[in-house]
Amino acid sequence: MATSNKAAELKAKKSMSSSVGAPSQRSQSTRKGKRAWRKNIDIDEVEAGLEELRTEERVTGSTLQKKTNDELFVIDVKGDDQVRKSLPKFSTSLLSSAKILAQRSAVPALQSRTTSSSLKRKTLTHEEKDRLLRMGKRVRKGPFNAVIDPTEVGAGSAMLEMSEAVKSSGQYDMWNRNGSEEITPEWETISSKPKKVKAPTLPNPRSFIEVSAVPSPHEGTSYNPPVSAHQDLLRTAHEIEERRVKEAEEMAKTKEKMEKARRVAVAEDVLGFAPGMTVQEVEGDDTIVDGTEEVMPTKKIPERKTKQERRKAEKLRAEKRALAEKLANKRLLASVNAAKSLRKAVGKTSAARERLRSEQQEKVMQEKLKKGLAGQRLGKHLVPEGNVDVQLGDDLSESLRALKPEGNLFKDRFLSMQHRALVEPRVPVIPRRGNKLKEYEKHAWKRFDREQ
Structure with missing residues (x-):
């Protein structure tokens, strides 16, 4: 039984393979000699470590041990705004086959032969070529294919360069005062692109208007209004019409003045002088009234001052002038120390006054x-x-049957939209006819009087 277990373990060890694909031999038939020991050494850990290094090199280009911390780590202080856009969606590139092909x-890769892109030939300039020929003491040819003597000064092996x-x-510009800096003309510094102008943010007047779309009519517009309301409405209509007539009269007066000034300008061009410059001759003498000659009041001529009086007056004026200058200097010196505080106070008061004025205007x-x-x-x-x-008192109808419709609903609606800032005000444009109408009188109507 023990022998059978040992055989099974030996068979399992023989069938075991390495993790990297290479065959491994764990069972040893004999231990004689150093070659057998060297051949069956277990190096799976070494091979796994080397394979990891090769994988890192294939993926990143080099091993992770050779990379710096800046290449391996990134400190994210902003965050990624494109996370939502970069969420995985269905795409053929996410398939397993596409991922395998994308690795x-x-x-x-190694190049078996040199290509035009791998060899970058450096083009030599004419001066560099001459310098290399001089260094190598090669024969150089000059104009008309003549050989240059290397013993000449500057033509031998000496490396003579330009100073x-x-x-x-x-x-170098000797007339430039700023040294070697070139003065850029002003027209070059101005960009041709127009600057973008920000539109001012102004409040919409529509947000402050509280007028209803269909305002309630005045009490005096009823077909049977009260006397006080009707008189009040008549008075309002009269004031509006009186104001219109007054404006029309003022406009007519202004036009008349302009026409008069134009006539005066035309008369000046014709006569050569203004019409008001003509002087009428006086026929009689108006100085004698009732046989007595009118005496004109004589103007008293001031007496001439003496030199002493003039010197005294000049001295007094000089003293007054000196006192005024002294007082002005004193005020100026006193205000110099408090200039900053005065400037701040004036700035604060002016800003407050301007803010109060703008608030009042806005209110x-x-x-x-509204x-x-x-x-x-x-x-x-x-x-x-x-x-x-x-309506006037005589035109009022006391019943709905005799009431006559007045006004225009479309016009009232349009005016309401203009009052509520929904439609901009416009002036009605009357279209002009291109061709004028010609009227012809028939021959039969020409002799109408004679036929009668």
Whole structure:
């Protein structure tokens, strides 16, 4: 029984193979001689370690022991924004067959022969070629295929190179005050690309308007209104119409003044001088009234001062001037020490005043916008206020049967949208006809009077 177990173990040891694929022989038929011992040494751990190093070299190009810490580790301080985009999706590249084919060694392949890319020939310049010929004392040919004598000065084996002065010739500008730096013209520094202008962030007036889409009408617009409400509405319509008439009169006066100025300019061009410069001749003398000659008041001429008085006045003026200068210098010296504090105080007060003014303006504008944009300028044009629909006392109908419809719903809706800043104000554009209509009078109608 023991012999059979030993045979089974021996058979299992003989069939055992290495992890790397090479056959291994663990069982020994004999232990005679050193060759048998050397042949059956167990080196599986060494082979596994070497195989790991080869795998690392194939994947990374070299072993991990030879790489620095910067190549192996990265400190991530920002994070990856593309994690969601890089999540695995179905792709043919994620198949096992594609992964096996994509595994390529990082070690460059061996080349059996030299190629044009592996050999990079260095092109020699004419000067380098001459220098090498001089060093090798080879025959050199000059112009017209003539052999240059190596015993000449500068033509032998001596390595004569160009001096720094010759190499840098033509680069120094003696008129440049800044030294060797070249002055770049201003037009080269200006970029041709236009700068992007940021759009200002302004509040939308629509957010402050509290006008309803369909405002409630005035009480005086009813078909049977109260007397006080009707009179109030009539008064409002009268004020609006009076203001329009006044504006029209002012516009007419302005146009008349402009026309008058244009006529005066034309008259100046014709006459050569302004029309108002003509002087009428006085026929009679207006100085004599009722036989008595009118006496014109004479202006008192001041007496001439003496030299002593002039010197005294000049001395007094000089003393006043000196006192004023002294006072001004004193104030200036006192303000120099407090200049910084004064500047800060003035800056704070001006900033506070400007902030208060802007807040007040914004508050007033918001209060105006609450009632809508009626009568305010938005862009090029004014937002129209709209007409007041009111009937006179004689036109009022006391019953719904006799009521006549007035106004235009479309116009009212459009004005409401303009007041709520939904539609910009526009001026109605009347289309012009390209061809004028020609009227012809028929021959029969020409003799209408005669036939009668």
